[in-house]
Amino acid sequence: MENREKKQRVLLINPKTEKYARAITAPLGLLSIASYLESKGFSVRLYDRTVEKASVESVFADFPADLVGVSLISFLSVYDAEAVSAFFHAKGLPVVWGGPLASELPEAVMKNDCVDAVSIGEGEATWLELARAVEAGNRDWSAIAGLALRGPDGIIKKTEERPFIDLAILPDINWRLVEVEKYFQTSYGCNKMLYLYAAKGCPFSCTFCYNKDFHRCTYRQRPMDALLREIRFLVENYGMDGVYFADELWCRNVREMHAICDSLKSLNLDFVWGGQTRIGIFGKEDFEYMYNAGCRWIFFGVESGSKEILKRMNKKIAYDKIEQTIADCKAAGIVTIASFIIGYPGETVSQARQTVDLICRLDTQMINLNFFLVLPGSDIYKQMVSEGTIAPVTDLRTLADEDPIRQLEYNYSDIPEIDIKVIRSWFMWRSFLANDLKVDGKRSSFTKKVVRDGLKSVKTGNLKEFVASTWNAGLEFVQTAWYANAYPRVKKKYGIR
Numbered sequence: 462m463e464n465r466e467k468k469q470r471v472l473l474i475n476p477k478t479e480k481y482a483r484a485i486t487a488p489l490g491l492l493s494i495a496s497y498l499e500s501k502g503f504s505v506r507l508y509d510r511t512v513e514k515a516s517v518e519s520v521f522a523d524f525p526a527d528l529v530g531v532s533l534i535s536f537l538s539v540y541d542a543e544a545v546s547a548f549f550h551a552k553g554l555p556v557v558w559g560g561p562l563a564s565e566l567p568e569a570v571m572k573n574d575c576v577d578a579v580s581i582g583e584g585e586a587t588w589l590e591l592a593r594a595v596e597a598g599n600r601d602w603s604a605i606a607g608l609a610l611r612g613p614d615g616i617i618k619k620t621e622e623r624p625f626i627d628l629a630i631l632p633d634i635n636w637r638l639v640e641v642e643k644y645f646q647t648s649y650g651c652n653k654m655l656y657l658y659a660a661k662g663c664p665f666s667c668t669f670c671y672n673k674d675f676h677r678c679t680y681r682q683r684p685m686d687a688l689l690r691e692i693r694f695l696v697e698n699y700g701m702d703g704v705y706f707a708d709e710l711w712c713r714n715v716r717e718m719h720a721i722c723d724s725l726k727s728l729n730l731d732f733v734w735g736g737q738t739r740i741g742i743f744g745k746e747d748f749e750y751m752y753n754a755g756c757r758w759i760f761f762g763v764e765s766g767s768k769e770i771l772k773r774m775n776k777k778i779a780y781d782k783i784e785q786t787i788a789d790c791k792a793a794g795i796v797t798i799a800s801f802i803i804g805y806p807g808e809t810v811s812q813a814r815q816t817v818d819l820i821c822r823l824d825t826q827m828i829n830l831n832f833f834l835v836l837p838g839s840d841i842y843k844q845m846v847s848e849g850t851i852a853p854v855t856d857l858r859t860l861a862d863e864d865p866i867r868q869l870e871y872n873y874s875d876i877p878e879i880d881i882k883v884i885r886s887w888f889m890w891r892s893f894l895a896n897d898l899k900v901d902g903k904r905s906s907f908t909k910k911v912v913r914d915g916l917k918s919v920k921t922g923n924l925k926e927f928v929a930s931t932w933n934a935g936l937e938f939v940q941t942a943w944y945a946n947a948y949p950r951v952k953k954k955y956g957i958r
């Protein structure tokens with residue numbers, strides 16, 4: 462740590478998501494920035510409103526900050542992000558937003574006068590320079606790379622692009638900045654699972670993903686010793702028994718897989734893990750290798766059963782390997798989760814039927830079927846804007862109100878809206894009812910996970926939020942049950958058995 466008096470106080474805020482009780486995950490991005498600033502001698506408070514009951518007033522009273530950061534991942538937390546920003550802006554403090562969605566929509570974010578700047582891309586290096594500028598009383602930040610700033614004419618201008626940071630220079634994540642136990646989740650074969658990251662980015666460029674824009678198709682692994690130290694610390698100090706690798710792509714090849722599996726095994730600790738991979742990288746022996754190193758679940762982004770749609774998504778997976786890969790993975794004792802998108806722009810009924818067919822053939826233990834969502838920054842977003850199919854997002858609130866993530870507000874496909882809802886609900890319902898799931902010979906179920914994590918988020922929220930989120934979760938459950946069961950004719954149309 463740099464030897465200097467701790468003067469500047471940086472408050473980093475993870476806002477609440479409106480409406481829904483959801484899986485609560487530690488804000489790794491904020492934790493990384495906080496740990497970096499601390500290592501440079503700044504005083505940091507990470508205020509995670511998704512798990513903390515403390516009011517913004519009491520947090521400020523205990524920690525009179527000099528600079529405030531607010532994270533924005535999706536439209537779900539826009540209202541809360543705006544409310545906390547207004548509070549600190551009224552105190553005369555600089556407020557800077559960051560995170561994946563803020564990075565993609567700096568102009569829309571800065572329509573709000575309570576936001577002084579947007580930190581675009583990775584935050585660590587930018588925030589070190591920002592904190593130093595604030596400490597020096599310098600409010601001209603135009604020489605700091607990685608920012609969007611409001612000029613005197615009100616026009617939003619981006620400063621120079623911030624280069625990616627060398628992950629090897631980052632300090633260990635200081636988990637003592639958060640209440641670790643609050644982030645434990647139930648997963649397959651574990652009850653105290655945390656999200657950690659082993660790599661950033663992805664070399665592929667699927668049209669629906671923000672990654673190409675945000676990570677510019679790069680892929681960077683974290684130094685292995687830092688990851689291993691972090692796992693050991695969390696197992697030994699907090700009893701963590703599971704890790705979900707939050708990487709967009711967990712390992713690009715067998716060599717990287719062997720290296721991480723050997724290292725995880727060498728820890729000789731009692732925990733299981735899972736991650737997200739692509740079809741076509743690993744085969745039967747690889748899954749066995751992974752199982753022996755503690756892997757108990759894998760999430761495969763398959764996306765569609767239609768070759769044409771996969772081509773349009775630029776997905777680049779080996780179609781002929783999908784079924785075999787899932788079967789090999791399952792045979793190795795690893796729970797398989799396959800994720801699909803329904804309602805891709807221009808998708809036809811017969812293409813959706815191919816997806817349904819594939820899902821039925823695959824026999825994975827879990828299916829994750831999402832409505833197509835246009836992520837700002839993705840290639841498909843840019844294409845749809847340039848073709849005039851959608852207007853560019855200029856107002857964060859409109860999307861926050863419409864909630865396109867949960868409700869099918871926009872349908873750009875040729876599939877009738879009701880069909881999309883029925884298909885999605887049916888596979889959610891099926892995953893919910895599945896009770897044949899075994900991990901290491903012990904029964905496991907998605908329902909158990911949902912209930913346990915739901916109860917946990919109830920404990921961390923206040924009464925008003927508890928009532929609102931229970932109501933919304935109940936409503937979602939009833940809607941899913943309704944669409945899954947009340948439309949036999951739609952199911953027949955897609956050959957759902």
Ligand code: B12
Nearest residue numbers: 486488489490530531532535559560580583584671707709
């Ligand atoms: C864990 C995770 C979650 C967690 C919550 C994470 C959290 N509280 O931070 C849960 C499961 C709750 C979640 C939910 C959702 N998620 Co999510 N999630 C992830 C995941 C897998 C890992 C994020 C992570 O920890 N990365 C590791 C850290 C170190 O990197 P990082 O987050 O990018 O952080 C760096 C920079 O982004 C930046 N930064 C990040 N935050 C901030 C904040 C400030 C103030 C600043 C200055 C900088 C900054 O600096 C950080 C350090 O370098 C990512 C995919 C990925 N691998 O990144 C998706 C991802 C972030 N999620 C995504 C989405 C879409 C969602 C949902 C909308 C999904 C849904 N359908 O419901 C919801 C919305 C939740 C919300 N709060 O609004 C998208 C966001 C894309 C976008 N908006 O453009 C991603 C990128 C996945 C994807 N490829 O589509 N998610």
